[in-house]
Amino acid sequence: MLVKTADYQKENLCSIVVDYIREMILCGVYKEGDHILETEVAKNLGISRAPVREGIKELQNEGIVTVIPRKGTYITKFTLEDIKEVFDIRLLLENNILEILISENKLSEEDFLTLENIVSSMIQVVNGPEDIEKKAMIINMKDMEFHRFIWKKSGSSRRVEILEGIFFQLRMAMLYDTNETGNLLVTATDHYEIIKHLRSKDLERCKKALREHIVSYKDGRF
Structure with a gap:
Protein backbone atom coordinates (compact mmCIF):
# COMPACT_ATOMS: atom_id res chain seq x y z
CA MET A 1 0.00 0.00 0.00
CA LEU A 2 1.41 3.35 -1.06
CA VAL A 3 1.40 6.20 1.44
CA LYS A 4 0.42 9.56 0.01
CA THR A 5 3.05 12.27 0.43
CA ALA A 6 0.53 14.57 2.11
CA ASP A 7 -0.40 11.84 4.62
CA TYR A 8 3.26 11.15 5.37
CA GLN A 9 4.00 14.83 5.93
CA LYS A 10 0.97 15.17 8.20
CA GLU A 11 2.07 12.15 10.24
CA ASN A 12 5.61 13.52 10.45
CA LEU A 13 4.38 16.93 11.63
CA CYS A 14 2.16 15.22 14.18
CA SER A 15 5.24 13.45 15.62
CA ILE A 16 7.07 16.78 15.81
CA VAL A 17 4.17 18.25 17.81
CA VAL A 18 4.14 15.27 20.20
CA ASP A 19 7.92 15.47 20.77
CA TYR A 20 7.78 19.25 21.21
CA ILE A 21 5.05 19.17 23.87
CA ARG A 22 6.74 16.28 25.70
CA GLU A 23 10.03 18.17 25.86
CA MET A 24 8.29 21.36 27.00
CA ILE A 25 6.82 19.35 29.88
CA LEU A 26 10.15 17.79 30.84
CA CYS A 27 11.91 21.16 30.58
CA GLY A 28 9.36 22.70 32.94
CA VAL A 29 7.96 25.14 30.37
CA TYR A 30 4.61 23.36 30.59
CA LYS A 31 3.60 22.37 34.11
CA GLU A 32 0.74 20.28 35.46
CA GLY A 33 -2.59 21.94 34.78
CA ASP A 34 -1.19 24.40 32.22
CA HIS A 35 -3.43 25.31 29.29
CA ILE A 36 -1.97 24.39 25.89
CA LEU A 37 -3.04 26.73 23.10
CA GLU A 38 -3.10 25.15 19.64
CA THR A 39 -2.39 28.51 18.01
CA GLU A 40 0.67 29.07 20.20
CA VAL A 41 2.13 25.62 19.47
CA ALA A 42 1.45 26.03 15.75
CA LYS A 43 3.15 29.44 15.75
CA ASN A 44 6.19 28.21 17.69
CA LEU A 45 6.65 25.29 15.28
CA GLY A 46 5.76 27.25 12.14
CA ILE A 47 3.03 24.81 11.10
CA SER A 48 -0.76 24.80 10.70
CA ARG A 49 -3.15 23.86 13.51
CA ALA A 50 -4.24 20.55 11.89
CA PRO A 51 -1.13 18.52 12.88
CA VAL A 52 -1.20 20.21 16.31
CA ARG A 53 -4.71 18.83 16.85
CA GLU A 54 -3.55 15.37 15.72
CA GLY A 55 -0.57 15.54 18.07
CA ILE A 56 -2.81 16.54 20.96
CA LYS A 57 -5.10 13.57 20.24
CA GLU A 58 -2.10 11.24 20.48
CA LEU A 59 -0.98 12.81 23.76
CA GLN A 60 -4.54 12.54 25.07
CA ASN A 61 -4.55 8.81 24.26
CA GLU A 62 -1.32 8.48 26.26
CA GLY A 63 -2.87 10.33 29.20
CA ILE A 64 -0.33 13.16 29.01
CA VAL A 65 -2.89 15.87 28.26
CA THR A 66 -6.56 16.20 29.15
CA VAL A 67 -9.02 17.74 26.70
CA ILE A 68 -12.01 19.43 28.33
CA PRO A 69 -14.86 20.20 25.90
CA ARG A 70 -15.41 23.94 25.28
CA LYS A 71 -12.49 24.76 27.57
CA GLY A 72 -9.35 23.43 25.93
CA THR A 73 -6.34 21.20 26.43
CA TYR A 74 -4.46 20.97 29.72
CA ILE A 75 -1.38 19.13 30.94
CA THR A 76 -2.64 16.17 32.98
CA LYS A 77 -2.05 16.35 36.71
CA PHE A 78 -0.40 13.12 37.83
CA THR A 79 -1.64 12.04 41.25
Missing part, protein backbone atom coordinates in the same frame (compact mmCIF):
# COMPACT_ATOMS: atom_id res chain seq x y z
CA LEU A 80 0.52 10.12 43.71
CA GLU A 81 -1.52 7.02 42.77
CA ASP A 82 -0.72 7.56 39.06
CA ILE A 83 2.98 7.80 39.84
CA LYS A 84 2.86 4.75 42.12
CA GLU A 85 1.17 2.74 39.37
CA VAL A 86 3.89 3.65 36.85
CA PHE A 87 6.62 2.72 39.34
CA ASP A 88 4.86 -0.54 40.31
CA ILE A 89 4.81 -1.59 36.63
CA ARG A 90 8.44 -0.63 36.29
CA LEU A 91 9.51 -2.56 39.41
CA LEU A 92 7.60 -5.67 38.38
CA LEU A 93 9.20 -5.80 34.93
CA GLU A 94 12.64 -4.54 35.90
CA ASN A 95 12.89 -7.08 38.72
CA ASN A 96 12.21 -9.76 36.10
CA ILE A 97 14.96 -8.24 33.98
CA LEU A 98 17.41 -8.34 36.90
CA GLU A 99 16.62 -12.04 37.34
CA ILE A 100 17.40 -12.68 33.67
CA LEU A 101 20.63 -10.67 33.76
CA ILE A 102 21.92 -12.55 36.81
CA SER A 103 20.67 -16.08 36.10
CA GLU A 104 21.84 -15.99 32.47
CA ASN A 105 25.04 -14.05 33.15
CA LYS A 106 24.13 -11.42 30.55
CA LEU A 107 26.47 -8.61 31.64
CA SER A 108 30.16 -8.48 30.73
CA GLU A 109 32.86 -6.42 32.43
CA GLU A 110 32.60 -3.99 29.52
CA ASP A 111 28.88 -3.59 30.29
CA PHE A 112 29.63 -2.84 33.95
CA LEU A 113 32.16 -0.19 32.86
CA THR A 114 29.53 1.37 30.59
CA LEU A 115 27.09 1.56 33.51
CA GLU A 116 29.76 3.05 35.79
CA ASN A 117 30.58 5.69 33.15
CA ILE A 118 26.93 6.71 33.00
CA VAL A 119 26.88 7.15 36.78
CA SER A 120 30.14 9.15 36.65
CA SER A 121 28.58 11.49 34.09
CA MET A 122 25.58 11.95 36.39
CA ILE A 123 27.86 12.95 39.27
CA GLN A 124 29.63 15.45 36.98
CA VAL A 125 26.25 17.02 36.22
CA VAL A 126 25.44 17.26 39.96
CA ASN A 127 28.73 19.10 40.53
CA GLY A 128 28.33 21.27 37.45
CA PRO A 129 27.28 24.93 37.10
CA GLU A 130 23.70 24.44 35.84
CA ASP A 131 20.71 25.47 37.93
CA ILE A 132 18.90 22.79 39.93
CA GLU A 133 16.01 22.37 37.45
CA LYS A 134 18.40 21.88 34.53
CA LYS A 135 20.46 19.41 36.57
CA ALA A 136 17.34 17.44 37.52
CA MET A 137 16.30 17.18 33.88
CA ILE A 138 19.74 15.95 32.75
CA ILE A 139 20.00 13.50 35.68
CA ASN A 140 16.55 12.21 34.74
CA MET A 141 17.73 11.54 31.17
CA LYS A 142 20.96 9.87 32.33
CA ASP A 143 19.01 7.79 34.84
CA MET A 144 16.80 6.48 32.04
CA GLU A 145 19.89 5.85 29.89
CA PHE A 146 21.28 3.62 32.67
CA HIS A 147 18.10 1.59 33.04
CA ARG A 148 17.37 1.31 29.33
CA PHE A 149 20.85 -0.15 28.88
CA ILE A 150 20.01 -2.80 31.47
CA TRP A 151 16.62 -3.51 29.88
CA LYS A 152 18.11 -4.11 26.45
CA LYS A 153 20.95 -6.29 27.72
CA SER A 154 18.34 -8.70 29.08
CA GLY A 155 17.21 -9.61 25.57
CA SER A 156 13.60 -9.68 26.84
CA SER A 157 11.99 -7.89 23.90
CA ARG A 158 8.42 -7.96 25.23
CA ARG A 159 9.33 -6.58 28.64
CA VAL A 160 11.40 -3.88 26.99
CA GLU A 161 8.51 -3.06 24.65
CA ILE A 162 6.15 -2.54 27.60
CA LEU A 163 8.69 -0.41 29.48
CA GLU A 164 9.39 1.66 26.37
CA GLY A 165 5.63 2.10 25.98
CA ILE A 166 5.48 3.90 29.34
CA PHE A 167 8.86 5.59 28.81
CA PHE A 168 7.55 9.16 28.92
CA GLN A 169 5.34 8.47 31.93
CA LEU A 170 8.39 6.97 33.65
CA ARG A 171 10.43 10.09 32.92
CA MET A 172 7.67 12.29 34.34
CA ALA A 173 7.32 10.08 37.44
CA MET A 174 11.09 10.03 37.99
CA LEU A 175 11.31 13.79 37.58
CA TYR A 176 8.53 14.21 40.14
CA ASP A 177 10.29 11.79 42.49
CA THR A 178 13.57 13.71 42.26
CA ASN A 179 12.07 17.20 42.43
CA GLU A 180 9.72 16.52 45.31
CA THR A 181 11.68 14.28 47.62
CA GLY A 182 15.07 13.53 46.19
CA ASN A 183 18.70 14.52 46.42
CA LEU A 184 20.44 14.59 43.02
CA LEU A 185 23.74 13.23 44.32
CA VAL A 186 21.97 10.35 46.09
CA THR A 187 19.89 9.70 42.94
CA ALA A 188 23.14 9.39 40.96
CA THR A 189 25.21 7.36 43.43
CA ASP A 190 22.34 4.93 44.21
CA HIS A 191 23.19 3.31 40.88
CA TYR A 192 26.52 2.09 42.25
CA GLU A 193 24.61 -0.20 44.63
CA ILE A 194 22.68 -1.69 41.71
CA ILE A 195 25.93 -2.27 39.78
CA LYS A 196 27.64 -3.80 42.82
CA HIS A 197 24.92 -6.38 43.38
CA LEU A 198 24.62 -7.16 39.68
CA ARG A 199 28.37 -7.86 39.69
CA SER A 200 28.16 -10.12 42.73
CA LYS A 201 24.98 -11.74 41.34
CA ASP A 202 23.06 -11.05 44.54
CA LEU A 203 19.53 -10.85 43.18
CA GLU A 204 17.67 -9.96 46.38
CA ARG A 205 20.03 -7.13 47.27
CA CYS A 206 19.90 -5.92 43.68
CA LYS A 207 16.09 -5.77 43.80
CA LYS A 208 16.27 -3.96 47.16
CA ALA A 209 18.75 -1.43 45.74
CA LEU A 210 16.44 -0.79 42.77
CA ARG A 211 13.42 -0.26 45.02
CA GLU A 212 15.31 2.06 47.36
CA HIS A 213 16.60 4.00 44.37
CA ILE A 214 13.02 5.24 43.95
CA VAL A 215 12.90 7.86 46.69
CA SER A 216 9.15 7.72 47.24
CA TYR A 217 9.36 4.02 48.16
CA LYS A 218 12.38 4.61 50.40
CA ASP A 219 10.59 7.46 52.20
CA GLY A 220 7.39 5.44 52.64
CA ARG A 221 5.31 7.80 50.48
CA PHE A 222 3.82 4.74 48.75
